[in-house]
Amino acid sequence: MRVSVVKSRLSAYIEGMRQTFDIKGGPQDGRAHLPLVREQLAAQKLDGLYVPHDDEYQNEYLPDANERLAWVSGFTGSFGSAFVFTDRAVIFADGRYTLQVVDQTDPDLWEVQSVPEPGPFGWLKSQDMSGKRIGYDPKLMSPNDVAQMAKAAKAAGAELVGVTDNPIDVAWADRPDQPMAPVVPHDVKFAGKAHDEKRVEIGDALKAEKLDAAVITSPASIAWAFNIRGGDVSCTPLPLGRAILFADGSADLFLDEVKVSDELRQHLGNSVTLRPLADLEKGLADLKGKTVSVDPDVASAWFFDQLEQAGATIVRDRDPVSLPKARKNEAELAGSAAAHIRDGVALTRFLHWLDTDAQSGEVTEIDAAIKLEEFRENLGGLNDLSFPTISGAGPNGALPHYRVSTASNRKLERGSLYLVDSGGQYLDGTTDVTRTVPIGDPSADMRRHYTQVLKGHIALAVVRFPKGTTGTHLDVLARHALWQAGLDYQHGTGHGVGVYLGVHEGPQRIAKGWSPIPLETGMIVSNEPGYYREGQYGIRIENLQYVTAPAQIEGGEIDMYGFECLTFAPLARDLIDLAHLTKEEREWVDAYHAKVYDLLADKLDGPVKDWLRAACMPL
Structure with a gap:
């Protein structure tokens, strides 16, 4: 009986593997979805939209719900970006995807450009975009990328506009739900150090830098610092969430409530306050008057905008978890x-x-x-x-x-x-x-x-x-x-x-x-x-x-x-x-x-x- 169960499990696993080779996407996606995005551009009085492959978490592998570039263009590569304008669309892919991007996009709709030369911002800088309003989603771009794009837009004569409602998200009627895999404790026998000990050490490092707190946006850093794992992303056992680590070793951990179990609450203990992910904006606002570090290489521009509006003193510094994790x-x-x-x-x-x-x-x-x-x-x-x-x-x-x-x-x-x-x-x-x-x-x-x-x-x-x-x-x-x-x-x-x-x-x-x-x-x-x-x-x-x-x-x-x-x-x-x-x-x-x-x-x-x-x- 046990042998037959193992064989059945293996057969199901192999069938699942086989299905991954039928790559979704293709020119039909661009033909169907590009007009819907252009309708939203018109509704928001935009002439264009920048579409990075990155999602809100800057993950290498994305949940289906965050595959915005694939949805609008049909291109399913793991690295690329695009500009969607009312009268043209341009997509950028590097040498890994030279053939794939051509196969998966409609040549009547999409111009294919290379990365890294000139790259999306270099390309934008060389265009005549006088008087055009180009949208971007601050949740999907680092502040450094926003600054580079703003410089390129200015050179092209365009105005850069941060959007609150991403036109793709509004147009995507059958968008998959965000993943809600349970967040589970990661045994200390594998982690090697209890999470409260880790947080105290990170807190001491924050004190040494005269910081009150650090906003942690990387799911991998959160998984390591709290000794937790999840299943929200393929190939990497990540829980999608955010955290604020304080100099006293305590923390606020923001997760969707459906992911949280009594076992997780017991694992985290009293020094970690579990808060709904929907409370993140309020959590950042509560940092008013605090000196807070944020890593501009892994945090989106949205975090910097929120903290500035809250009146926090922002210190741009490396994620304090990254080196201990390494x-x-x-x-x-x-x-x-x-x-x-x-x-x-x-x-x-x-x-x-x-x-x-x-x-x-x-x-x-x-x-x-x-x-x-x-x-x-x-x-x-x-x-x-x-x-x-x-x-x-x-x-x-x-x-x-x-x-x-x-x-x-x-x-x-x-x-x-x-x-x-x-x-x-x-x-x-x-x-x-x-x-x-x-x-x-x-x-x-x-x-x-x-x-x-x-x-x-x-x-x-x-x-x-x-x-x-x-x-x-x-x-x-x-x-x-x-x-x-x-x-x-x-x-x-x-x-x-x-x-x-x-x-x-x-x-x-x-x-x-x-x-x-x-x-x-x-x-x-x-x-x-x-x-x-x-x-x-x-x-x-x-x-x-x-x-x-x-x-x-x-x-x-x-x-x-x-x-x-x-x-x-x-x-x-x-x-x-x-x-x-x-x-x-x-x-x-x-x-x-x-x-x-x-x-x-x-x-x-x-x-x-x-x-x-x-x-x-x-x-």
């Missing part, structure tokens, strides 16, 4: 390590399947993505994906953030490369891992490029660095071998990762662009250099690793930080060109594979265990 404690690191080992078992079973059954040339990208999630789901404990799986065969793998759909689905053809970037959400950790494997025999170029990417990955895995080093200082290490060959990749090398939270979190990162945030003990970052040959194949190798406590190197004079690996799954031996690896690099690969086998072998059996033994043999 510095993982021992329990969080231990949980992440355990989650990655379980995840590595599922990934190893999948890599064995790729090396055997999937070599036929008949398996599709969707087949492969579903198979990987089936292996993860079979482990038990998987609560969600940490992001939609990137399953890219051949030329689709050359699109770094490709998302397979029924329309783009390709077979894993022999003589090609297959790139899979995926992860899971578990109570004790969040995973994110990329592997690139050959289907059939790889070419000499494939092996050479893979080895150059591997050299960069190794360089970033073994580096030691002094206090004050940021990810910007380290980024060149991952690119060095590629640069020496006249190659590069156009994405960051590493992003922060949460613990049963966002797979992309800051403030730390490893990238070419300047990052002011030093890497500190406990911070988790990805290590993911890549190479992408347009129209042919993509290569990326990604592990997660965390910053170790500073220690002195024998013979050295100062303490140095380093990285400890979290991700364990075999690399593609058939793609490694030994002639291009140094002795030290070969030793690193052998040591890594020895640890992979040591950690995973006892959790596998039969042909998969035999395959792992061969995959982890010394080079």
Whole structure:
């Protein structure tokens, strides 16, 4: 009986997975919805409206109710923006979505422009908009973006108008309801520290800065600070809400009342006042005369407008939760390590399947993505994906953030490369891992490029660095071998990762662009250099690793930080060109594979265990 229940649950899970590949949206949405928005523009005496992809919470993944850009245009990509005017409409998308934005918008209605150059505000600045009134929703834009847009509008001769009623929201008659998933306590055995202790420490930091309170607008910060999780957003266990943290360690937490249970009230205790989300405006007004910090990078312009009207003294400062959240404690690191080992078992079973059954040339990208999630789901404990799986065969793998759909689905053809970037959400950790494997025999170029990417990955895995080093200082290490060959990749090398939270979190990162945030003990970052040959194949190798406590190197004079690996799954031996690896690099690969086998072998059996033994043999 129990076996049949498990099979039934798995079947339902896989069917749900399959449905995600039928991407909604398309040109028909723009044709149906654009006229409705223009009616609202006329009613509000506006000539245009700026439509960002961002919602009120600046989340990476949005609830269906907040997919305004997709509703008005049909474009479902995760990054973009648009201007809707009474006589034209312009949409902006970056290189990840060059093909998708063209496929999903009506060319008779939408002009497609690029991001970041010139970008929406650069484009606006170059237009003649004399006398036009362009609306924006202050709840959807940061104050910095509003300031940039205002400058561009002035240069174009237009007036920028903040709207109270977003024309899209008014026009969207069948708009889905806002998500109302229950908010649940997150066990301290996973969190590593009680929420009241966290709040007191944050309150002490506010006192040190002579602040009375901080307005916390990031759902991830709220989830971490109060040791709670939710289900309002796909791929990330977030509760959508707001909070005010006070210098004495107490807090007001604003949540929709239907999400609140007696268990949650008991968990939060007397120092946290639960208030309906509808009371947020009043809660901000109560800060009159207080000195309050708000983070302009994650809070919308609406918060600044409300606090200014209330008579609060506003201090623009980083979210005080972001750095404590980024510095993982021992329990969080231990949980992440355990989650990655379980995840590595599922990934190893999948890599064995790729090396055997999937070599036929008949398996599709969707087949492969579903198979990987089936292996993860079979482990038990998987609560969600940490992001939609990137399953890219051949030329689709050359699109770094490709998302397979029924329309783009390709077979894993022999003589090609297959790139899979995926992860899971578990109570004790969040995973994110990329592997690139050959289907059939790889070419000499494939092996050479893979080895150059591997050299960069190794360089970033073994580096030691002094206090004050940021990810910007380290980024060149991952690119060095590629640069020496006249190659590069156009994405960051590493992003922060949460613990049963966002797979992309800051403030730390490893990238070419300047990052002011030093890497500190406990911070988790990805290590993911890549190479992408347009129209042919993509290569990326990604592990997660965390910053170790500073220690002195024998013979050295100062303490140095380093990285400890979290991700364990075999690399593609058939793609490694030994002639291009140094002795030290070969030793690193052998040591890594020895640890992979040591950690995973006892959790596998039969042909998969035999395959792992061969995959982890010394080079």
